[in-house]
Amino acid sequence: MKIVVLDGGCYSFHSQNRNRIVRINLPNYNCESKTSSMNHGSAVTKIIDNYVQESTIISVQVFDDNQTIRARNLASSIKKSINEFHPDIINISMGTRSDRDGELKQAVNYAVDQKVILVCAADNSGAISYPAFYRNTISVVCNHRVKRIKSFNVVYNNWIDILAYSGHFSVEINKNQDWLIGSSFSTPVITAIISSIWSEKLVRQGNFIVKIKKIMSQMQHSNGSFNLKYHNIANDLLTSKDRAIFLPLNKEIFTIMNNSDFVVPHIISIYDYHTSSKIGKTTADIGYTSYVPKQVIQDMRGIDWESKDFNSVVLGHVKEISLLLKKDLLSEIIEKCNKYKKKFMHWI
Known part of the structure; x- marks a missing residue:
C-alpha cells in the first residue's frame, strides 16, 4: 500500500x-x-x-x-x-x-x-x-x-x-x-x-x-x-426545469447560489427564520454579491406550501435554528415536502 x-x-x-x-x-x-x-x-x-x-x-x-x-x-x-x-x-x-x-x-x-x-x-x-x-x-x-x-x-x-x-x-x-x-x-x-x-x-x-x-x-x-x-435522506435530483425555494439564509445557501455551475433549479424565493434581521431585505442590502441580488428575504413561516410557483426545496443547515426555535425543523420540512409533493435537497 x-x-x-x-x-x-x-x-x-x-x-x-x-x-x-x-x-x-x-x-x-x-x-x-x-x-x-x-x-x-x-x-x-x-x-x-x-x-x-x-x-x-x-x-x-x-x-x-x-x-x-x-x-x-x-x-x-x-x-x-x-x-x-x-x-x-x-x-x-x-x-x-x-x-x-x-x-x-x-x-x-x-x-x-x-x-x-x-x-x-x-x-x-x-x-x-x-x-x-x-x-x-x-x-x-x-x-x-x-x-x-x-x-x-x-x-x-x-x-x-x-x-x-x-x-x-x-x-x-x-x-x-x-x-x-x-x-x-x-x-x-x-x-x-x-x-x-x-x-x-x-x-x-x-x-x-x-x-x-x-x-x-x-x-x-x-x-x-x-x-x-x-x-438517510434521499435527495432529489434537481434540474433546470425545477423551481426551488431556498432556506434558511446562511452561508451554505449563499455558497450554493453563488456557484452558478452548481445551482441547477431556478430560484423562486429565499426564506429565513422569523427572528432574523434579514427579513424584508434583499441579498444585495446585506452586502452579499449574490446570484440573485434582487431577491427579497421572506419569513419562512409564510411559505405557501400549496403554491404551484415552486416544486422544490433546497435546505441548508438547520441545527442552530432548530435549537433556537425548540423544534425539529428538518423533520417538519421533510413532512411538508412529502405532503405537498415537493422535491427536496438537504445541504448536509
Missing part, C-alpha cells in the same frame, strides 16, 4: 506501525514559499501512520505557512505525484474555493484513469471546496454526531460522501503535543480505513469510487447516536 499526502510537508518521525515514511519537503514542488511550519502536514501524516501498517506514506509539501494553494498548482501536484510515486491513495486535507479553469477536475479524472483513490477534506463550514466537490473523489467532512475516531456514516445523493469524527485528535508534532480538530484531521482516518479495503481487483472495476462507498456503507461503524431519519 502506498499513500501520498499532499499537504504542508512533514517533520521527521519514527513510525509506530512499521510504515515507511518518505518526506518530500521541496519548495519547488508547486509550493510557492520556501518556508512551511509543517505542523498541518505532520499531523495528517501521523494520523495515517497511527491507523495503517507496513505501508509507504509519502508526505509531499505543496503549500506554505498560510495553508493555501492555487487550483492550478494543486492539480499539477496531483498529476505529478501520480506519475512520480504511483500511489494507491492520495490524501488531500485541503482544497480551493474555485476551479474556474477546470484543471482540478481534469486531475481528478486523471487519478481515476490511473486507478488512484483521492480522499479529500471538505470545508468545515459546508462551503463548496475543490477537489472534494467532484464526484470521483471520496469527500469527507467532520460531523458533530460522530463521536468515535473510527466511526463514520456514508452519505448518498450529495457531494459529501462521508461524515466523519468531529472530536479532537491528540498528535505529537515536533516534540509538542497538539490537540487538533476539523475535517483535515478526520480525512486521514478515512484514508486509513479505505486502505484496509483496497485491492487491485477493486480499483480495476468500473466506477470503483461507488463500489468503495458501498463497501463502507456495509461496514460503517455507527456509534448508535445517529438519527436515521435525519441522515
Whole structure:
C-alpha cells in the first residue's frame, strides 16, 4: 500500500506501525514559499501512520505557512505525484474555493484513469471546496454526531460522501503535543480505513469510487447516536426545469447560489427564520454579491406550501435554528415536502 499526502510537508518521525515514511519537503514542488511550519502536514501524516501498517506514506509539501494553494498548482501536484510515486491513495486535507479553469477536475479524472483513490477534506463550514466537490473523489467532512475516531456514516445523493469524527485528535508534532480538530484531521482516518479495503481487483472495476462507498456503507461503524431519519435522506435530483425555494439564509445557501455551475433549479424565493434581521431585505442590502441580488428575504413561516410557483426545496443547515426555535425543523420540512409533493435537497 502506498499513500501520498499532499499537504504542508512533514517533520521527521519514527513510525509506530512499521510504515515507511518518505518526506518530500521541496519548495519547488508547486509550493510557492520556501518556508512551511509543517505542523498541518505532520499531523495528517501521523494520523495515517497511527491507523495503517507496513505501508509507504509519502508526505509531499505543496503549500506554505498560510495553508493555501492555487487550483492550478494543486492539480499539477496531483498529476505529478501520480506519475512520480504511483500511489494507491492520495490524501488531500485541503482544497480551493474555485476551479474556474477546470484543471482540478481534469486531475481528478486523471487519478481515476490511473486507478488512484483521492480522499479529500471538505470545508468545515459546508462551503463548496475543490477537489472534494467532484464526484470521483471520496469527500469527507467532520460531523458533530460522530463521536468515535473510527466511526463514520456514508452519505448518498450529495457531494459529501462521508461524515466523519468531529472530536479532537491528540498528535505529537515536533516534540509538542497538539490537540487538533476539523475535517483535515478526520480525512486521514478515512484514508486509513479505505486502505484496509483496497485491492487491485477493486480499483480495476468500473466506477470503483461507488463500489468503495458501498463497501463502507456495509461496514460503517455507527456509534448508535445517529438519527436515521435525519441522515438517510434521499435527495432529489434537481434540474433546470425545477423551481426551488431556498432556506434558511446562511452561508451554505449563499455558497450554493453563488456557484452558478452548481445551482441547477431556478430560484423562486429565499426564506429565513422569523427572528432574523434579514427579513424584508434583499441579498444585495446585506452586502452579499449574490446570484440573485434582487431577491427579497421572506419569513419562512409564510411559505405557501400549496403554491404551484415552486416544486422544490433546497435546505441548508438547520441545527442552530432548530435549537433556537425548540423544534425539529428538518423533520417538519421533510413532512411538508412529502405532503405537498415537493422535491427536496438537504445541504448536509
